[in-house]
Amino acid sequence: MSIFGSNIKTLRNSLQLSQQEFGELFSLSRGSIGSYEEGRADPKIDSLVKISSHFNLSIDDLLKKKLNPKGTINLIEISEQEKNVDVNSTTTEKIYLEDRVEKLEEDIAYLNDLLKKMMDEQ
Numbered sequence: 001m002s003i004f005g006s007n008i009k010t011l012r013n014s015l016q017l018s019q020q021e022f023g024e025l026f027s028l029s030r031g032s033i034g035s036y037e038e039g040r041a042d043p044k045i046d047s048l049v050k051i052s053s054h055f056n057l058s059i060d061d062l063l064k065k066k067l068n069p070k071g072t073i074n075l076i077e078i079s080e081q082e083k084n085v086d087v088n089s090t091t092t093e094k095i096y097l098e099d100r101v102e103k104l105e106e107d108i109a110y111l112n113d114l115l116k117k118m119m120d121e122q
Contacts, residue, residue, distance in 0.1 A: 002039040003066055009037045010067045011055060026050045045115060060107050 012022040012033070019033040026047060035041035043051070052062045 002036075002042075004043070004063050005037045005039045007062055007065075007067045008033065008051070010069060011051075012037075014069065025054065045111070045118060049115070058104070058108075059111055060104055 008022075012019065015022070017025075018030075019037070020030040022028075023030050023033045027050075028047060032041065032043075032047075036043055048059050048062065051057075052059045055062075
């Protein structure tokens with residue numbers, strides 16, 4: 001299961017909604033929600049925007065950070081990938097807040113450009 005799929009299931013369960021009910025919130029089919037949760041499909045960008053906006057989450061958080069059972073992010077939790085940690089190493093690199101903010105700003109700019117291109121194509 002992808003992080004996104006796990007997060008969708010966590011959000012849905014925290015609201016005590018069926019896949020059908022959750023999908024109706026975002027004009028998605030029950031099958032789409034099931035596919036996302038099982039990692040068989042990836043959402044379109046407009047679905048990501050709707051879901052992240054509805055839950056007041058960044059797209060980055062929705063895609064990359066595992067939500068806790070209450071559907072919120074433990075802000076001090078950093079994935080092994082974000083830490084740049086070699087699990088076979090005895091040392092870890094510190095990740096500085098400024099670096100994380102810069103990376104998030106780059107991701108947001110990229111997604112904004114992508115969304116603009118998609119809107120222009122329509």
